[in-house]
Amino acid sequence: MYLISTSSKTNAYFIEQAKTVSQLLQMPYVPRKHQSVEDLLTTHHCAGALVVTKEGPSFVTKEGVPHQFHLSMAHLRLLEIDRGNIDHLLRAIGYESVTSVLDCTAGLGSDSAVISYGCSQLTRHTAIEGHPILGYITNYGFRHFQHKQPKVTEALRRIQLVICNYQDYLDQIVPNTYDVIYVDPMFENPVYESPQFLQWRGHILESKITSEIVELALEKSKRLVIKERKGSRLFKALPPIEMVGGKYSSIAYGIYERR
Structure with a gap:
């Protein structure tokens, strides 16, 4: 409570x-x-x-450092985009042609910030967060955070956040509501040293991707992108058609498309 x-x-x-x-x-x-x-x-x-x-x-919390909205690692990723380096997530969602994106696991808002900033042509960008307090704080940031670069602030304002269970949301929307659905579930082997998540350990809602969720997402969109470790059981059980990621990174974005 x-x-x-x-x-x-x-x-x-x-x-x-x-x-x-x-x-x-x-x-x-x-x-x-x-x-x-x-x-x-x-x-x-x-x-x-x-x-x-x-x-x-x-x-x-009693044990954690207080959390307020901030861009976290997204700040560095936005700088790289400005330098002409396309983020791996943007490549995975098809940043050049995508017009609508559903981020099922908004969390701290970093990935949605990168997507909105790198895809200014989006006509619909929805972010879902299941934890009510985290969702409230992230949405507050999307609505009120002021960046020194106006285009970053504008990117945040374009994101519409909904606090709910993303599976319930997927059940309710009609097919082809979004071009791309993105999911970043908790890793099988969490990065416990990640400082931005320390205060949320034990509070974040965990979600496991199943074949049913993959099928449901592909009923509602043309493409599904899942972030996981390259050697994860998920990618072995449900092989993506393509994986996008850094050569030396253990993390990849698995791409699934409707047949």
Whole structure:
């Protein structure tokens, strides 16, 4: 269970904002009353808190570093695109001709940021996140983050984030709603040292790709792209028609297309 609160130095505006978020996410609002977040979590037996601050929403746990929206590794990837180097994910989705993309696992928003920035011709770009707090923070970033380069800010604003289970979303949409569907599930062997995910360990919703999900995705789109380790059981059990990735990288983007 999670709770909603404010920073210790707050005012009536942020308290009302926290109460609104509480209603939106259906999570209890708990007044801060000068207590530490750790004390609030212990008292209310919660695993984490979404804290409303003047810098934006922050996810806080007892053991992790607070998480607020940031571009993370996407920043370096955007710089490489500006230098004329096409990102491997962009190659996998067919960046030159794609007009609509569904990112089923938005997470911190890095991949969707790269897709939107590298494919400015997109007419529909939807990102799905199953964890309500992570989804709220990522969507806040898409809506409010200001980059020094206006075209990066514009790329973020083009992304429409939906908080739900992506399998439920796939069930509801009609065939050919998107040109490409992208999925980045939790790796079979997680990269535990990855700093941007440290505060989310044990909180991120895990999803395993099955043949049924692959079939469903290819009913709804022309192409499915899955990010995994090159030697993963997934790629061995469901071989993609092509894999895109760095020569010396253990990570690849597997491409599947409707027959």
